[in-house]
Amino acid sequence: MTGLPTPPPAKADELMSTPLLQATETLTPTAGANTAVIACVLTVVFITLLSVLIIIIIYLHKNKGSYITYEPAGGEASATLQMENDSVQGKKEEYFI
Template sequence: MAAIPTPPPPTELQTSSFMKKMNTPTLQENVNVAVIGAVIAVVFVTLLSVVVLIIIYLYKNKGSYHTYEQPEADPEGSVQMEDLPCKGEKEEYFI
């Protein structure tokens, strides 16, 4: 068996002129992009969680209110007499 000859290692990288002109980002630029992406993701998750908490709060505390009106006792509409004082008695009004 004959040994297969291996080609000599290239002295220059064989790249096109486009690859030579292209600016590759440095490690520091990659770190900056990663930090900015992480900050944006944290802000987005925080806003989303605040919106969810507000929706849950509004769902649990929905529209219950109290009125001080007398409930309608008789649905037929008959009027009941109140205990009115006699006309001879004087009423006191405090101001």
């Protein structure tokens, strides 16, 4: 058994391979403050966009458009056809410019 190679000795950091056991770097106070400012700005922008979207939806819901027709409510189609026929029977005139 003299021909077996021996592994090199492991360092203490390499033995702790899980992320929870490894040493973590702490953020500096300025890096932590920058992260907090960015998070606050993104939150404010998101809330603002969400509020604008809700206001637009409420406005569009309350101001649903309705169109007005000028036809009689009874749907009397014969009167409409009679008016169209009267205008065609008139004397046609030509104008030269």
